[in-house]
Amino acid sequence: xxxxxxxxxxxxxxxxxxxxxxxxxxxxxxxxxxxxxxxxxxxxxxxxxxxxxxxxxxxxxxxxxxxxxxxxxxxxxxxxxxxxxxxxxxxxxxxxxxxxxxxxxxxxxxxxxxxxxxxxxxxxxxxxxxxxxxxxxxxxxxxxxxxxxxxxxxx
Amino acid sequence: xxxxxxxxxxxxxxxxxxxxxxxxxxxxxxxxxxxxxxxxxxxxxxxxxxxxxxxxxxxxxxxxxxxxxxxxxxxxxxxxxxxxxxxxxxxxxxxxxxxxxxxxxxxxxxxxxxxxxxxxxxxxxxxxxxxxxxxxxxxxxxxxxxxxxxxxxxxxxx
Numbered sequence: 001x002x003x004x005x006x007x008x009x010x011x012x013x014x015x016x017x018x019x020x021x022x023x024x025x026x027x028x029x030x031x032x033x034x035x036x037x038x039x040x041x042x043x044x045x046x047x048x049x050x051x052x053x054x055x056x057x058x059x060x061x062x063x064x065x066x067x068x069x070x071x072x073x074x075x076x077x078x079x080x081x082x083x084x085x086x087x088x089x090x091x092x093x094x095x096x097x098x099x100x101x102x103x104x105x106x107x108x109x110x111x112x113x114x115x116x117x118x119x120x121x122x123x124x125x126x127x128x129x130x131x132x133x134x135x136x137x138x139x140x141x142x143x144x145x146x147x148x149x150x151x152x153x154x155x
Numbered sequence: 156x157x158x159x160x161x162x163x164x165x166x167x168x169x170x171x172x173x174x175x176x177x178x179x180x181x182x183x184x185x186x187x188x189x190x191x192x193x194x195x196x197x198x199x200x201x202x203x204x205x206x207x208x209x210x211x212x213x214x215x216x217x218x219x220x221x222x223x224x225x226x227x228x229x230x231x232x233x234x235x236x237x238x239x240x241x242x243x244x245x246x247x248x249x250x251x252x253x254x255x256x257x258x259x260x261x262x263x264x265x266x267x268x269x270x271x272x273x274x275x276x277x278x279x280x281x282x283x284x285x286x287x288x289x290x291x292x293x294x295x296x297x298x299x300x301x302x303x304x305x306x307x308x309x310x311x312x313x
Contacts, residue, residue: 027295034196034298042196049189080244084273085189088295 003146028090076105184241211248243272
């Protein structure tokens with residue numbers, strides 16, 4: 001596939017992540033705009049931090065909810081963290097999942113929290129998959145000598 | 156980097172953004188690693204030098220106001236930072252607690268402090284502004300927020 005085609009594919013894929021499914025919101029665009037020649041891997045770096053941090057939080061949440069006596073304050077604190085970081089990178093559906101999750105923490109409903117956790121995990125793995133696809137496309141473009149077609153996003 | 160002597164409140168705020176050869180030094184405090192990276196990049200993009208801290212106590216240590224800093228050396232601290240921007244919700248010492256400690260310090264109280272939060276709670280915002288916070292910003296932060304921050308700091312008086 002030649003560079004032009006790959007670039008068009010990147011644009012289409014990125015747009016689809018916003019438009020149809022709202023995996024990402026405009027905050028992700030902020031990240032793209034912050035990337036430049038002095039820091040060409042900025043987005044990958046931030047997103048990688050997000051992946052690591054989220055996986056740890058999801059594990060902590062699972063452990064906290066499996067306790068005999070659930071400490072909802074602790075659970076809420078973890079969800080608050082996840083809500084913050086997903087919001088900062090633009091992972092809209094994960095963030096929305098966290099908002100619902102916090103409401104359930106207030107109700108102190110363990111079963112509902114566990115179900116919500118599953119949903120948040122699903123949303124996370126979905127967006128992770130999408131972002132990894134995007135980064136792969138970018139690597140291919142760069143390897144073929146092209147650059148990321150920022151302007152064509154036209155948001 | 157510090158020039159001889161130290162400036163009064165209003166001129167240090169104006170000089171933060173106006174003085175061509177003075178790169179503003181911002182201390183950004185946030186317990187979330189992703190947010191720290193984001194705020195650092197946003198500020199660097201706006202030509203600021205950035206130091207990040209992951210909590211209030213570390214921030215105070217950096218400012219020379221930590222528990223172990225019995226003697227607050229005047230020269231060392233006042234030229235260190237031009238602006239402190241801190242998250243509100245942090246475990247242990249909140250951004251509000253940090254703001255209070257800074258405003259209680261005879262040395263650091265003139266340094267503008269900006270509070271960030273993901274939650275838009277009017278009582279929280281008022282509490283911070285009353286305690287002397289320069290501004291309150293809603294997360295997630297964008298480039299337009301940093302631009303607004305610069306305008307606000309240049310235009311405000313002591």
